[in-house]
Amino acid sequence: MYKEKILLVDDEAAFTVSMAKLLRAKGYQVTTAGSGKQAIRLLEAENFDVIVLDLKMPGMDGLATLNEIKKMKLLTETLILTGHGSIDSALEAFNLGAYDYLTKPCSVEDLLAKIEGAGGKKEVAEKREALNGMIRIKG
16 A cells, blocks of 8 residues: 655654654655755655645744745645644645644644545546646647
8 A cells, every 4th residue: 555755844853753753653755854945955856745844943934835835836735733723824824725734732643644635635636637638648
């Protein structure tokens, strides 16, 4: 069974290390970034299925990072996971195209379900893109 390739973006090193270890134990390929700028550089060089993105980070915060990700027009889904959640930030994240929004702490089961859902949505988008490409070639 295919497991999503995840980019985990959070400035809290201890959280990033423990979450990456947990996700790898579940069979996911995980790359970590400690900042929004580092995440953008990684996304320019490599494809990911799902981005798990923290909101409150020094420098480029999560919403600014999400905005930059959407400008890149990638077939990647972004899941917000934050310890500083609010209705306003959730609405802004959804308006910018976030797949979903979870607050820390959340259960591992909830996080895994959201990652699976985001990966499924990304897979559908890839198939749609491939089909549209075939239609353009034939048309």
